[in-house]
Amino acid sequence: MVRRHTVGQHTVGQHTVGHSADVVFVLLCLQAGLGLLGMVGLMLLMGSPPHAVGSVLKAGALLWLAAKVVRGRTWALVATVVVEWAGLVGVWLGALLGLLPGLTPAMTVTGLLTGVGLPVAIGWLCARQLATARRGTRVEPPTVPLPVLVAR
Amino acid sequence: MNPVESLLTGIAPEHAPGFVAALLVIGWMAVTRWPLAAPDPARRWAAALLAITAAVHLVLALTHQHAGALVAVGFAASATGYGWLAWLARAGRRWRLPAALLVVATLAGYLAVVAGNGEEPDQVGLATALVELVILGLAVAPSAQPFHRRPVARVAAAAVILMATFLVGGVAWAAAFAAHDGAEPADGLDKHGAHEHGGRSQAGVLVRPGPAAHHATGQQRRAAADLAARTSAAIARYARLDAAYAAGFKPGLKNQGTDVHLEHPGHKRDGRVLDPEHPEMLVYAIEGGRASLLGVVYVMDEAGRPGPEPGGPVTRWHAHNLCLSVLPPGIGVVTPFGNCPAFSVTAGTAEMMHVWVVDNPGGPYAEGLDAAWVREHNGRNGLPQVRR
Numbered sequence: 001m002v003r004r005h006t007v008g009q010h011t012v013g014q015h016t017v018g019h020s021a022d023v024v025f026v027l028l029c030l031q032a033g034l035g036l037l038g039m040v041g042l043m044l045l046m047g048s049p050p051h052a053v054g055s056v057l058k059a060g061a062l063l064w065l066a067a068k069v070v071r072g073r074t075w076a077l078v079a080t081v082v083v084e085w086a087g088l089v090g091v092w093l094g095a096l097l098g099l100l101p102g103l104t105p106a107m108t109v110t111g112l113l114t115g116v117g118l119p120v121a122i123g124w125l126c127a128r129q130l131a132t133a134r135r136g137t138r139v140e141p142p143t144v145p146l147p148v149l150v151a152r
Numbered sequence: 153m154n155p156v157e158s159l160l161t162g163i164a165p166e167h168a169p170g171f172v173a174a175l176l177v178i179g180w181m182a183v184t185r186w187p188l189a190a191p192d193p194a195r196r197w198a199a200a201l202l203a204i205t206a207a208v209h210l211v212l213a214l215t216h217q218h219a220g221a222l223v224a225v226g227f228a229a230s231a232t233g234y235g236w237l238a239w240l241a242r243a244g245r246r247w248r249l250p251a252a253l254l255v256v257a258t259l260a261g262y263l264a265v266v267a268g269n270g271e272e273p274d275q276v277g278l279a280t281a282l283v284e285l286v287i288l289g290l291a292v293a294p295s296a297q298p299f300h301r302r303p304v305a306r307v308a309a310a311a312v313i314l315m316a317t318f319l320v321g322g323v324a325w326a327a328a329f330a331a332h333d334g335a336e337p338a339d340g341l342d343k344h345g346a347h348e349h350g351g352r353s354q355a356g357v358l359v360r361p362g363p364a365a366h367h368a369t370g371q372q373r374r375a376a377a378d379l380a381a382r383t384s385a386a387i388a389r390y391a392r393l394d395a396a397y398a399a400g401f402k403p404g405l406k407n408q409g410t411d412v413h414l415e416h417p418g419h420k421r422d423g424r425v426l427d428p429e430h431p432e433m434l435v436y437a438i439e440g441g442r443a444s445l446l447g448v449v450y451v452m453d454e455a456g457r458p459g460p461e462p463g464g465p466v467t468r469w470h471a472h473n474l475c476l477s478v479l480p481p482g483i484g485v486v487t488p489f490g491n492c493p494a495f496s497v498t499a500g501t502a503e504m505m506h507v508w509v510v511d512n513p514g515g516p517y518a519e520g521l522d523a524a525w526v527r528e529h530n531g532r533n534g535l536p537q538v539r540r
Contacts, residue, residue, distance in 0.1 A: 022194040026289035029310045033317030038493030040322075041356070042477055042484030046405065051482050058494035063310060070306065094497030097476065098155075102420075104455035106358065106473035106500030107155035108162045109171070109275040111490025113282055115498070125193075 020129050021070045024080070027122045028066035032059040034114055069126070074133060077126040084123035091115045158358050158473070158500065162275035166215050171276045173211040174204050191244040198290045199242040201283050202251065206234035208280050209258075230258050252291040255284045259320055266327040273324040278488050281320050289313045324488035328357065356485040358471040358500060360458060368464045376463025379426065380516035383448055384509040386428035392535055393443040396434055405483060410526040412438045413449065426450050426460060426505075435506070437526045442534025446521060447508035455502040466517050469503040 039055030065083070068076030098105030163171055181187055187200040213227035233254045240247040262281060266273045293309040294302045368376070390396040401414035412435070419430045431448035452459050452469070459469035475484035475492030476499055484493060492498050508516045510529060 020193045022293055022295060023197050023290065025306070026286060026293050026309075026313065029293075029313040030285060030289055030317060032310075033314040034321075034487065034489055034491045035493055036314070037318060037321040037487045037489070038475060038484065038491050038496070041325075041475060041487055042482055042493050042496070045484055046477075046482040048482075050480050051477065051484075054477075054479055054495045055493040066310065067306070090497050094476075094499055097497055098455075098499045100499075101454055102502055104471075104500040104502075105155045106471075106486075106498055107159045108473070108490045109159065110162075110278045110282060110488070111473075111486070111498060112159075113279055114489050114491040 020125050021072065024069050024122055024125050024129075025066045027118060027125075028062045028069070028080070031114075031118055031122070032062040032066075034118075035059045035062070074130065077130045077133075080126045081123050081130070084119040084126075087119045088116065088123075091119075155500075157360065161358065161360065164271070164274035164276065167212065167274055167276035169215050170208040170211045170280070173207040174276075174279075177204050177207040187242060190242045194290055194295070195241045195244060195247070198247060198251065198287060199238045201287050201290075202234045202238035202241060202247075205280060205283055205287065206231045206238060208276070209234060226261065230254065248291040251287055255288040255291065259284055259288075259316070263320065263323045267323050273327050273488060278324060278490075281324070282489055285313070285316055285320065288316055321488050325485075328488060356472050356474065358473055359468065360503075368466045372462070372464035372466060376466040376517065379428070379462060379467065380507055380509075383428040383431070383507045383516075387431060387434065387445065387448055387509060390434055391445050393436060393438070393537055396436075396445075401434055408438050410437045410439065410523045410530070411446075411521070412436045420451060421453065423453060425452065426462070432504075437530040437534065438537060439527065439530055439534075441537050442530055443537045444510075444530045444534040446510050446526065446529075447506055447516070449504050449506055451504045452502040455500060457503070459503045459505060463517070467505060468517070469505045470519070471503045472501045473498055474501060 035055050036059050039052050039059075042051045042055070062083070065076050065080050069080060095105045097103055181200055181203065186203070187196040190196040190199050209227045209231035213224050213231060216223050216227055233250070237247050237251045237254065241251075259281060262277060265271055266277070271277075289309065289312075292312050294305040390399065390401070396414055399416070400418060401416045404413050404415055406412055414434045414436065416430075416432060416434075419432045422430060424430050427450075428448075432451035433449035435446045435449060437444050437446055450459070455471070461467045461469070473486045475486055475496040477484060477493065477496040479495040482496075484496065486492060486498055490498075506517070506519070508514075508518060508521065510521075512518060512521050512525060512529075514521075
């Protein structure tokens with residue numbers, strides 16, 4: 001029996017949706033870890049506990065969203081898209097701030113990956129999953145027989 | 153340093169072919185849609201990331217022949233392993249356990265090299281480590297299949313990802329700081345006595361590549377010594393902290409420690425560059441009720457404009473890419489992975505150059521001072537701090 005799973009109000013095949021959620025879960029956990037590492041960078045110079053609060057809260061929220069995305073909650077997908085979109089706005093604000101005379105936009109390969117690539121990838125995966133849920137259909141039929149997946 | 157310069161400067165010359173190889177593989181996968189043959193998104197991602205890592209390692213095997221046969225063979229072996237695992241993931245075969253083991257081995261090797269001063273972490277190495285962290289996450293996270301929810305395994309996977317990110321980032325950070333703060337004399341040579349290729353763009357520090365790798369000429373050495381002497385004479389009047397305050401220098405966000413920077417807002421906007429009479433910042437050690445003047449920081453008026461280098465490779469400028477926090481206001485160091493914490497944005501500063509006026513082991517143009525040496529110096533020579 002193929003057990004079906006609810007994504008918000010919509011019932012969709014679990015095979016593809018579940019695996020997309022796996023990727024989102026990993027990327028959100030990585031993003032949480034990166035945020036906590038960033039908190040250390042802030043604490044190194046500022047050394048005051050209030051500067052850790054925002055990062056800890058955001059990391060906690062990302063991990064919570066990761067858990068909920070895996071369980072197929074539509075609101076978690078929407079919230080994740082919003083969070084990632086806000087992160088991208090922050091990148092643009094940083095670029096605008098860099099136009100001030102005393103500052104310059106600083107670009108690195110890793111900065112592009114974590115500041116743009118990661119949010120875009122997470123947002124795109126979540127948006128695609130939401131679109132699938134809205135259509136009430138699978139993104140694509142599973143190409144591996146279920147017993148193989150179960151046995152994995 | 154403008155954004156494009158900072159992007160390119162962060163890539164070590166010997167790693168540039170690896171970066172190009174990664175871009176080529178991404179382009180090839182976009183055209184052929186190679187990973188899409190995998191049975192599910194997790195395997196597609198894994199196949200794509202493993203293929204990228206394989207390509208980078210393969211090219212690094214070819215470009216690291218000078219580092220010895222062991223390093224080259226190690227890169228070639230890991231490239232083969234990653235390529236094989238990419239094929240397994242795409243084919244829907246078992247790939248997770250060997251991938252996790254290979255990633256752990258590769259990351260451990262990378263950290264051992266950067267921690268052992270084998271090489272400074274650059275953007276290609278760090279980006280590859282980031283990709284490997286995602287592969288590790290995909291390998292350890294359990295599938296969300298309804299019969300396989302396994303919440304404990306999922307929590308464990310999250311913990312592994314968090315800890316691995318912290319460990320890799322922390323070691324790379326320490327290595328990058330050690331490279332920047334090393335108290336070696338600035339003379340155009342690196343710590344092994346080899347010519348520096350000069351540029352650097354990671355973990356909060358941006359350094360323009362030098363004009364050409366060379367020793368300082370006699371004229372450049374004399375110019376550097378002259379600037380240091382004039383700086384030392386001009387700021388002697390600020391030996392007492394209260395004299396600096398009276399002259400208009402203001403403390404920044406940090407007012408205790410071995411590197412307290414006092415800024416003069418007027419000097420920052422006066423259009424003068426490298427003027428010992430009007431330094432933009434003074435650096436003090438302020439600890440235990442004692443303060444001692446350590447040196448100055450000359451800062452360019454405008455970010456992105458290169459500073460003059462009268463001493464050639466001796467008088468090198470650097471900038472910082474910082475995290476500017478909004479809630480609460482503050483400044484942080486960008487992580488090795490180029491990101492900032494929540495509620496903060498990244499921006500680069502104007503170029504700056506330290507000139508130390510104390511008898512530190514690295515001389516007047518060392519990139520940084522050893523904190524332990526500064527504490528000892530302040531304990532011996534610090535003047536009583538007058539409370540404001």
